[in-house]
Amino acid sequence: MRRKISVCIPAYNRSALLPDLLNSIVEQQFDDYEILICEDDSPERLQIREVVRQYSVKYPQLIRLIENEKNLGYDGNMRNLVANAQGEYCLFMGNDDLMCEGSLKTVAQTIDRYPNVGVIVRSYASFDKTPDKVNQIFRYFAEERVFPAGADSISTVFRRCVVISGVVIHRDTAQQLATARFDGTLLYQVYLAARVLVERDAVFLPDILVFYRNGGVPEFGNAEAERGKFVPANRTPESSLQFMRGVLEIAAAIESDCGVQIYKKILADYANYSYPFLSIQANQPKLVFIKYWLGLIKLGFGVSILFHLYFISLLLLGSHRMDALITWIKNTLGYTPRLGSVFLGKTK
Numbered sequence: 001m002r003r004k005i006s007v008c009i010p011a012y013n014r015s016a017l018l019p020d021l022l023n024s025i026v027e028q029q030f031d032d033y034e035i036l037i038c039e040d041d042s043p044e045r046l047q048i049r050e051v052v053r054q055y056s057v058k059y060p061q062l063i064r065l066i067e068n069e070k071n072l073g074y075d076g077n078m079r080n081l082v083a084n085a086q087g088e089y090c091l092f093m094g095n096d097d098l099m100c101e102g103s104l105k106t107v108a109q110t111i112d113r114y115p116n117v118g119v120i121v122r123s124y125a126s127f128d129k130t131p132d133k134v135n136q137i138f139r140y141f142a143e144e145r146v147f148p149a150g151a152d153s154i155s156t157v158f159r160r161c162v163v164i165s166g167v168v169i170h171r172d173t174a175q176q177l178a179t180a181r182f183d184g185t186l187l188y189q190v191y192l193a194a195r196v197l198v199e200r201d202a203v204f205l206p207d208i209l210v211f212y213r214n215g216g217v218p219e220f221g222n223a224e225a226e227r228g229k230f231v232p233a234n235r236t237p238e239s240s241l242q243f244m245r246g247v248l249e250i251a252a253a254i255e256s257d258c259g260v261q262i263y264k265k266i267l268a269d270y271a272n273y274s275y276p277f278l279s280i281q282a283n284q285p286k287l288v289f290i291k292y293w294l295g296l297i298k299l300g301f302g303v304s305i306l307f308h309l310y311f312i313s314l315l316l317l318g319s320h321r322m323d324a325l326i327t328w329i330k331n332t333l334g335y336t337p338r339l340g341s342v343f344l345g346k347t348k
Contacts (some may be wrong), residue, residue: 006087015047073223118200184225185246271304
């Protein structure tokens with residue numbers, strides 16, 4: 001009988017953190033799932049293989065390890081996970097993050113309640129060293145919500161699937177939509193979620209399902225599709241701009257291919273919530289940061305007043321003070337505040 005959930009883990013290095021992730025999964029009070037790990041030809045392949053071997057002895061027939069013949073890159077490896085998943089739904093986990101207690105049961109119950117669900121978007125919490133010291137909660141709405149298939153659902157979910165941990169996607173629909181078209185964007189799950197939502201519904205859960213680990217060293221830029229776009233172990237201004245180009249490329253392609261009007265809505269959403277991808281470069285030298293801001297304006301984000309307010313605030317106060325202020329606001333409210341579409345001009 002087919003299992004309900006495949007917990008899908010793209011693995012590249014970080015073998016020392018894999019046991020913590022696996023422990024957080026196998027300790028779930030739920031048994032209708034499998035764990036699928038696709039190791040992407042990383043320098044720590046042998047260490048990852050040994051970790052999986054130890055868990056396979058203790059939990060037979062629960063974990064499958066696929067070792068890619070060559071480095072496929074993030075997007076190719078995500079596609080490989082979907083292709084090899086045997087569950088009805090794929091629940092993705094970053095290889096250094098953790099699953100919260102009861103998460104699999106919560107997801108399974110959600111699937112049972114909403115037969116046409118194609119994507120489940122969760123709340124999550126971030127931490128630095130240990131999950132008992134959460135520093136920020138990402139909860140997009142105060143209550144559970146259902147978003148019917150179509151443009152509004154896609155626009156709402158698009159940005160909220162960038163962090164992969166805890167994102168759930170209907171496996172068979174995702175497999176039918178498999179493509180290498182967006183390899184090198186680092187956004188394959190965003191493409192899948194948006195494309196699945198042309199036909200299926202989305203559900204948002206206010207429950208915190210996963211813990212996201214801050215401070216990880218980015219491993220992107222080794223695969224052929226990523227070279228020249230991303231730099232391993234570094235988040236350069238150009239790589240951040242490249243990432244945002246990918247966001248808009250996927251939005252434009254889905255709008256064109258599927259006839260859903262989403263581009264302007266997604267651009268508006270990203271512009272109004274642009275603080276994270278501005279702050280990631282805020283510690284650069286001032287002229288470099290200004291050049292980065294101008295680069296984002298060329299992509300279209302400058303239409304939002306909030307985008308410019310974030311930039312000015314980061315220049316004047318720095319990311320540390322601004323991070324503390326935004327965290328306080330979100331923690332006080334209990335969810336991320338809804339920001340209106342405040343624009344200086346028309347979105348393109």
